[in-house]
Amino acid sequence: MLVTCTTLSLPKDGNTEDEYEDAAYPLVFSEAEEQPEFRCAVADGATETSFSGLWANLLVRGYVEAEPLEQSRKKWKEAIPSDGQPWYVEEKAQAGAYAALVGLSLYAGGTWACEAVGDSCLIHIREKKILQSFPLTSAEEFNNRPSLVCSIENPTSQIEFLHLRGDWQAGDKFLLLTDAIARWVLGKSEAELDEVCNLASDIDLREFSNQQRSVLGEDGRSSLHNDDITIMRVDVN
Secondary structure: OOEEEEEEEEOOOOOOHHHOOEEEEOOEEEEOOOOOEEEEEEEEEOOOOOOHHHHHHHHHHHHHOOOOHHHHHHHHHHHOOOOOOOHHHHHHHHOOOEEEEEEEEEEOOOEEEEEEEOOOEEEEEEOOEEEEEEOOOOHHHOOOOOOOEEOOOOOOOOOOOEEEEEEOOOOOEEEEEOHHHHHHHHOOOHHHHHHHHOOOOHHHHHHHHHHHHOOEOOOOOEOOOOOOEEEEEEEEO
16 A cells, blocks of 8 residues: 655734644655554644643644544643633633544555544545535534533533544545535535545645635625635555
């Protein structure tokens, strides 16, 4: 099994790199040797919560390393600063950080498994056509209240981890996308999907995003919402 993984990222327009709250792991990967399994993940930290970028990074690493959720939560609690923070930051930290997560496992036998919470999506592509989109399947399914993983155990909110399995063939591609770009892709044509697959650098992604954000729909809104964007492309042979 030969796996190549490339990740592109772009902060919300008007924000700096330090304000980017998505996460992906691994960022770059290429392995020619036979291996039984390859794991990767993308997460989208919720902007309205404190230290959500940190939480998103811990979630993707935790998925790839098959780390129990409680261990990732422990690391988050230990990593956030406890002294010298404004009262409102400490208060929000006590409520926990939230993030959407999508993780992919590829197996050398020709199968794959996906685990997801929220509106970050996996798209399985074969011969430039979408075979599967998970956990959402159309642009209309996106909303402002997705399920999210919390950095602290919250007995009032049950996390619903969704699971899907499938088969892969040599030449297949997988895209792991955060919500803004996932919504755009699922509302567009196969030719426009291919354009996303062919983006080669963060510079390409910025040019593409600027162009799409200048296109307004019938509702007067941009066709690509202004949000952090992460595109992880995985090719398998």
